[in-house]
Amino acid sequence: MFAPLLQNLRDRHPLVHAITNYVTANDCANLLLACGASPIMADEPEEAPEITARAAGLVLNLGTLHRATLPALPACGRTANARGIPVVLDPVGVGASRFRRDTALRLLREVRFTVIRGNLSEIETLARGQEGAPGVDSTDRVTADNLDACCALVREFARRTGAVVAMSGSVDLVSDGQTVYCIRNGHPMMGLVTGTGCQLSCLTGAFAAANPDRPLEAAAAAVCAMGLCGEIAHARLGPEDGSGSFRTYLMDAVCRLTPDQLEKGARYELR
Numbered sequence: 245m246f247a248p249l250l251q252n253l254r255d256r257h258p259l260v261h262a263i264t265n266y267v268t269a270n271d272c273a274n275l276l277l278a279c280g281a282s283p284i285m286a287d288e289p290e291e292a293p294e295i296t297a298r299a300a301g302l303v304l305n306l307g308t309l310h311r312a313t314l315p316a317l318p319a320c321g322r323t324a325n326a327r328g329i330p331v332v333l334d335p336v337g338v339g340a341s342r343f344r345r346d347t348a349l350r351l352l353r354e355v356r357f358t359v360i361r362g363n364l365s366e367i368e369t370l371a372r373g374q375e376g377a378p379g380v381d382s383t384d385r386v387t388a389d390n391l392d393a394c395c396a397l398v399r400e401f402a403r404r405t406g407a408v409v410a411m412s413g414s415v416d417l418v419s420d421g422q423t424v425y426c427i428r429n430g431h432p433m434m435g436l437v438t439g440t441g442c443q444l445s446c447l448t449g450a451f452a453a454a455n456p457d458r459p460l461e462a463a464a465a466a467v468c469a470m471g472l473c474g475e476i477a478h479a480r481l482g483p484e485d486g487s488g489s490f491r492t493y494l495m496d497a498v499c500r501l502t503p504d505q506l507e508k509g510a511r512y513e514l515r
């Protein structure tokens with residue numbers, strides 16, 4: 245089911261334009277290269293829409309918003325919409341400030357997103373339009389007790405926005421408003437490396453760019469792939485290794501992941 249989507253990504257080498265934060269930009273660029281895509285980061289409003297127009301996918305990440313580059317976000321989003329280029333939103337830390345929240349809500353009004361990818365706190369904040377978690381990490385998690393409520397949340401938010409919603413965490417939920425993929429790949433060590441969420445959003449942008457007709461499956465495949473690579477990276481850790489080595493092994497795993505490995509290693513159920 246997911247193997248052909250990764251094969252398309254490897255074959256098509258899509259150019260992915262990312263407007264992203266200065267914390268994880270380098271990891272995001274390397275992740276895009278590792279998965280088979282080609283990255284370009286550009287946030288100057290004078291040039292950014294021109295770059296989007298020549299790309300196969302666009303990722304808008306709100307991690308370190310700045311007044312000077314802000315106009316590039318809706319402008320590139322609209323350019324992508326006009327040309328049918330898939331757009332991913334990563335609302336990093338959207339609950340932390342009014343500026344982030346207002347920006348994200350404005351983007352939801354002005355841009356049709358293909359995928360919205362955030363952690364549980366970020367998706368909750370966006371869906372409710374209220375203040376949320378103070379940092380970039382989720383303060384809440386999917387458990388057996390709230391799984392049904394979380395599925396309802398992503399389904400409803402996907403319906404309302406017309407986007408595929410990919411909510412990450414110990415369990416990942418991906419929905420187009422009808423189907424929910426409940427994905428159980430991943431490893432807790434992914435929470436100890438900053439940028440695993442940003443990288444997942446870029447990977448989602450790459451899968452969507454290479455498979456523009458299948459946004460739900462593209463997002464689910466990206467989430468399974470990232471989680472599986474976390475598992476592979478953890479299995480490689482030696483007795484002296486910590487989160488630094490894990491970060492490197494994670495990138496290695498993305499670089500070496502085969503379609504067959506993804507097919508066999510993806511762990512999910514449909515709800």
Ligand SMILES: Nc1ncnc2c1ncn2[C@@H]1O[C@H](COP(=O)(O)OP(=O)(O)O)[C@@H](O)[C@H]1O
Binds near residue numbers: 363382441467
């Ligand atoms: N406790 C966990 N167990 C398994 N996988 C996890 C865990 N926490 C995060 N992940 C994985 O790490 C990646 C980033 O997710 P997340 O930490 O929710 O994003 P963010 O970094 O934006 O907060 C996803 O692939 C997710 O599945």
Ligand SMILES: Cc1ncsc1CCOP(=O)(O)O
Binds near residue numbers: 267268336437441
């Ligand atoms: C720590 C931090 N601060 C602003 S952006 C950023 C990186 C967040 O990355 P991720 O959401 O992937 O953990």
Ligand SMILES: [Mg+2]
Binds near residue numbers: 336363380442
């Ligand atoms: Mg994040």
